Amino acid sequence: MKRRKLVGGLVLASGLIAAAAAFAAARLDRQHNTAQLAGSYTWRASPDWFGGFSGIELSADGAQMVVLSDRAHVARADIHRQDGEISEITLRSAQHLRTSKGRQLLGRIMDSEGLALAPDGSLYISFEGLSRVVHHQTEASRARVLPRPNEFRGLPLNKSLEALAIDPQGRLYTLPENALNADGEIPVWRWNGAQWSQPFTLPRRGGFLPVGADFGPDGRFYLLERNFVFIGFRSRLRRWDITEQGAINEVTLMESSTGVHDNLEGLSVWRDAKGLLRATMVSDDNFKALQRTELVEYTLPE
Template sequence: MRRHPALIAALAWLAAGCADAQPAPPALVQEAAITWRAGDRAVASLSGLALDPDGNRFVAVNDKGFFVTGQLERTEGRLTGVSLLASGPLLDPRGASVRRYDVDAEGVTLGPDGRLHISFEANHRVWAYADLAGPADPLPIPAAFRALQNNSGLEALFTGPDGAIHAIPERSGELDRPFPVYRFDGTRWDVAFTVPRRPPHLVTGADLGPDGRLYLLERHWNGLLSFSSRIRSFRINPDGLRDELILLESPLGTYDNLEGISVWRDPQGRIRVTVISDDNNSILQRTEIVEFRLDAPQPPRPILRGDTTPPTQ
């Protein structure tokens, strides 16, 4: 068989380039950001967010022990405004408004039984609500919850692919210690898996996307009312999390104190990520709703080294 040295060299050159080719990673692209001023005391310090599957109606909870429900207004699918539907105090199991150390609601998720589950810190716990205006049904409190740091408890709450409620604390206790992910099996809590900690950001919210991936919202505060936000996503495997992706990491000051996250799919089939900020009830901050579109990975292309002309014999 006759060999063609020039052709062999050209193919080797192209193969060397393709060996380095990698698909562009997915990334979040901001599509809208609005400030919500409702004139209602419940629309402040919002920390947890849950949207319905079509991304229109939502439930949010705040640090002061209130819930709000609302409607996102859209023009050709793009977020343009928000309207308040209802608000009120969260109630304890006796039907009384939460008070003192019971008020700090942080996360919210819809359970498989149709009840909303809400996580609280300070008095670290998860309560379920068949009706947001009705009394709470408390879930068991394991010893691990009692050992959580003050003001660094169950920030993130999500419903896993198995329908179980999962909770993640804001801090893990050490910079190099992964965040535990607690899972409630209907009777008891245990640690289902862990999330790698990547300082300096801390956990503020989580949601399971319609693509089956876990989306984790994190925040870094520089101590001067300036925040950096990060969103990572993971594939959930039986043996833990895999395929960690950083979809967003904003410079300090880009967004306010983003704490609530909800992930959904729009009518065009695209993944959308909606987040909401906790303004700490401060005149120096704002209640901000930001919406992102997940750009899918692009197919790989050869990475050309040096001269773009194949070598000749």
């Protein structure tokens, strides 16, 4: 009897150990595919135009950035770091964007949301008021408006071209904040330098809406999404491999709890001094005293 109890106990113990090992392995596997918070910095500055940032692009070394406000301002700044974390930001310049006729953007055509830097340093910007994508040789130059397909013209006001990214081949990708197709998926449009196409869609999951996008140095497509409830914001970061067949290998890298971060809208993915992929995100404070301009950084799995 005692021997049977002992054997049974050993079997039970072995089963528990195996289950614990399997749980640990599964946990490690989940951690391997999960972003890790690297730091958060609240940026404060005094100019009247400061705030409302919806787009961001960092240099390859993470030492400089270009940011776009949703009131058509482009600013450049230096990022100072200590032990890899942001310790200070020095504003270098700011420019109010101009139309194709050289006038300052005003009114409903001013709602600039997505930012992408071309290899030659020029800027592409998407808008969600009057849905369009424009090209600026510099932020001080006149806009060149890219052709507007019929699909852009039918997008709802303030819910359209929120995110913009440029791939390693120099092709632009844009997608709306809240304008699903007939199948309930997120349409993605691509500009190849001559025309727009819609090569694929992305699945919508839960109550999150797209607000920012980027291609990382690994060549993969990253999408920043936001969910708002009356007590605060939630953020999510997903990633795909883009192939001729569409977007594959979807991974959710980060999903924050409500109120952990402010209203994150802009995304830039780069590689830090340790060779780690890093996502830098900037928040839109909506020019409200209760919100803040926050730069949040996560290190990402390969």
